[in-house]
Amino acid sequence: MxxxxxxxxxxxxxxxxxxxxxxxxxxxxxxxxxxxxxxxxxxxxxxxxxxxxxxxxxxxxxxxxxxxxxxxxxxxxxxxxxxxxxxxxxxxxNLDDAMFEGWSEPHADPETLMMRDQDARLVHEALEQLPAEYREVMVLRELEELSYREIATIADLPVGTVMSRLARGRRRLAAALASLQARAVGG
Incomplete structure (x- = not known):
């Protein structure tokens, strides 16, 4: 046709x-x-x-x-x-610069904004340390707010695998954040 x-x-x-x-x-x-x-x-x-x-x-x-x-x-x-x-x-x-666009609040004090930026940078750095299979499900769930079923469809995985990768990814992210925060305080 x-x-x-x-x-x-x-x-x-x-x-x-x-x-x-x-x-x-x-x-x-x-x-x-x-x-x-x-x-x-x-x-x-x-x-x-x-x-x-x-x-x-x-x-x-x-x-x-x-x-x-x-x-x-x-x-x-x-x-x-x-x-x-x-x-x-x-x-x-320069990836960090794009991440923080639109964060300005009219009445926020500079110290609060600086701390928020630092926290976001640490999360960004910790997320980059995750293996791709954990990072992708974390991004789809936490940043894109997709359902487990939608993530399963996108990643061509069973829903249970999505759930376990999210749980493992969150544990790895928490460990990476703790390590980065300790390094930032100590170093």
């Missing part, structure tokens, strides 16, 4: 309506998976191109889990290619 200009315009409009509201979530997941905002932009762009190409296969009302699954798979494909070529991705120090 040949797609007419009208059909293509309707398809494009539907894709924009369904997919574009989840662009921030897609970027957030990609950024946490790859650790670099520039790579994350590339991953999201590739994922959205794939999503548009296969949009006719999407049937449902909530495109978010479907799109995040594509982002995750796009990242894993890229990561596997890089591992095979032994090319490492350098951490982008």
């Amino acid at each position: 040949i797609e007419t200009d009208s059909d293509a315009a309707q398809r494009s409009a539907r894709f924009q309506q369904m997919a574009l509201p989840h662009l921030d979530a897609a970027f957030n997941l990609a950024r946490w998976l790859c650790g670099n905002p520039n790579d994350a932009e590339d991953i999201v762009q590739d994922a959205y191109m794939r999503a548009f190409r296969y949009f006719d296969m999407f049937h449902g009302d909530n495109a978010r889990p479907w799109l995040l699954t594509i982002v995750r798979r796009t990242w894993y494909s890229e990561w596997q290619k890089r591992e095979m070529s032994r090319h490492s991705v350098e951490f982008d120090e």
Whole structure:
């Protein structure tokens, strides 16, 4: 069946309506998976191109889990290619700057804001130390606020595995935070 200009315009409009509201979530997941905002932009762009190409296969009302699954798979494909070529991705120090945009409060004192920024930096650093399988479920649950079932769909895991990875990830995150805080106080 040949797609007419009208059909293509309707398809494009539907894709924009369904997919574009989840662009921030897609970027957030990609950024946490790859650790670099520039790579994350590339991953999201590739994922959205794939999503548009296969949009006719999407049937449902909530495109978010479907799109995040594509982002995750796009990242894993890229990561596997890089591992095979032994090319490492350098951490982008400017990632922290984007994390704290919009934190200003009109009546907050500077010390409170500084402490909040420091706490967020420690959490960010601790989260980066987690293995990817724990980091991804933590980001999807705690930052993107997805349900266990949605995470299971995105990560192609049983719900029980999602729950156990979250529990282990939280324990590892707490241990990493304690270590970072001890180092910050002592050092």
